[in-house]
Amino acid sequence: MKINGTSFRSVWVDEKDQWSIHIFDQTRLPFSLDILRLTSVQDVAHAITSMQVRGAPLIGAVAAYGLALALRTDSSDTSLEQNAAMLAATRPTAINLRWALERMLNALRPIPPESRISAAYAEALRICDEDAAQNEAIGKHGLKLLKDLAAKKEKGQRLNILTHCNAGWIATVDWGTALAPIYMAHDQGLNVHVWVDETRPRNQGAALTAWELGSHGVPHTVITDNAGGHMMQHGQVDIVIVGTDRVTRNGDVANKIGTYLKALAAQDNKIPFWVALPSTTIDWRIADGIRDIPIEERAASEVTHIQGRMSDGQIGSVQITPDHSPAANPAFDVTPSRLVTGLITEKGCCPATENGLLSLFPNHT
C-alpha cells in the first residue's frame, strides 16, 4: 500500500544488508511513523508480544523471518525447533502464526543446516508474496459484494460499512483483509463510508484503521465500540466486514474482542455480517471455536491505561481506572458461525459452514 505516494509492505528485508527485517512500529501510529529494524529472533518475539507488529497474517510472516534470523546465529536442528516453539508461544489465538512456523519447519527440516539460512529467507518471502496476493484476491471478491449492495441504494446514497479492529494492509503483508474490498471500492469510485469501531482496549480501529483509511482518502467516522448497535438500529449500516485470527472448519470466527457483540447486533437488525480471511487463517483441526480456540489474555494495564498523544505532543499513557480496581483483558472472542453471513476468501465467498469452506478448499475433507 502507498504512504505519501511510496509503496510499502508491512514487513521487508533491508535492501542494503539483505538480512535484517523492517516493520512499522504499530504502537506509535497514528502519531508517528516509525520503522523498526529487527536483527534477532528475540527482537521479533518482542515485536509480536508487544504488538509493535500485529495482525494475524502479518505476525505469521514476521515470525517466519524471525526463524531466518535465528538460523543466522545457529542453524542446528535444536535451534530450529526451539526458536520455532518460542515464536509460536508469543501469541496463542492467531492460527497464522502456527501455520507459518509449521510451513517453515517443513521446508527447513530436510535441508542441511549449512543451507538453511538462504532457504529460510526464500520461504519467508514466498509466505509474504502469497499473503499479498491472497488479500488482493479477497479484495476483488469482496468488491463484488459491495457493488451489489451499492446498486440497491438510492442514487447518490453512500454505502455504509462498519468494521471492528484493524484488518487493513498494516495487519497483513499488504492490502489487508476486511479493508481490501473497501480500498478497491473507493478506488473504483463507489460512494463508500466506513464506521470505524475504536476497538478498546488497544484502539486498533481508532489508531490504525482510521489512519489507514484517512491516508487513502476513504471517508470514515470513528465511533465508540458501544455505538455500533445504535447505528445499525437507525439504518446507518449496510454491511459489517471484519477480519479474523482463526476460523474453524465449522465456520466459527475468532476475532478481536467485541466482534461477537457486533454480530449479535447485525443479526438483530438483519444486516449482513461478513468475515474476510486468507485460507491461512482456517484451522481445519478444530470445529467448535468457543470450546477450542485459545483466547489470549493480555495485561490488565491495557485496560486500566490508555495511550495517545499528550498535550506536549509526546505519545504517552494515562490511567483511567482507580489504583486498586482489578481489570480483565481477553483479547479475542468467538462469533459462532450461525451469526456469520459468509466468508470472503482468496478463492471466493462461501457460507460460514464446513461444506462452504470445503467447496472452496476441497483438499481438506
Ligand SMILES: CSC[C@H]1O[C@H](OP(=O)(O)O)[C@H](O)[C@@H]1O
Ligand atoms: C487481518 S487479521 C486482523 C485481526 O488481527 C487483530 O488482532 P490483533 O490486533 O490483536 O493482532 C484483530 O483481531 C484483527 O481482526
